[in-house]
Amino acid sequence: EAAEVAFGGNWSAPQLQITNVHARFPDGELSARARLEVSTRAASFELESNFDVHRIAPLLDEDSQRWLAKYAWATPPVMTGSGAVVLPAWTNRQPDWAAEVLPSLRLAAHFAITNGAYLGAPVDWATSHVSYTNLVWRLPDLVAGRPEGQLQLVHVADDNTHEYFFGVHSTIDPRALRPLLGTNQQRGLDYFTFTQPPVIDGEVRGRWRENERIGFAGRVALVDFTFREQTASRFESHSARKKMPGSPR
16 A cells, blocks of 8 residues: 555666655655666666555565564664665566575665564664675674663574574563563573673574574573572573584674
């Protein structure tokens, strides 16, 4: 559903240009430009948007719809981005998109969200860059803020090897993450009462769908808290990373 859609373009062999795609929705706008070099099959685009991207869910496949449904926001996210890809040969009627096209895909974007949530866990704001090149996703500087503190996250995922890395620094109240936890985990969290949020530093490395390869290292520090009605002024713990053969460095 869009209130208005307009675009212009031109063709000057061997280049096709879409110069000014503009879509206006009740809650924001999308502006984009794209180019295609027919002789080399190289395509590229740039875009800016501030509309609720849930509106395009009907255009996505089921996996993408499920992924998008995990996110919610009161104000539509603001995003800028660009990308490039080499399309398959024009004579190839049944291309192998994963093997032939995906390795050439390059994406770079920045987004900012206010009053958002992930699977029901709320944040006041969040911002990050994200990129994809050489089959590797990178989320280098995600920061999410709440009244009591911040969550800082670094993430790298390799689509070729399926290896991943998460680096986390948190000063937010863990109780804000209750919607992400199972029943037993929530019950364990209820044993604690915090006067100030714990400081958590950690990293996780592994390979998707191979739980035996997961490695973890972390540090947790708590000050002036209560556990099962027993008070403590300070607690600190370090965990050693389990060495996983063949895991990413």
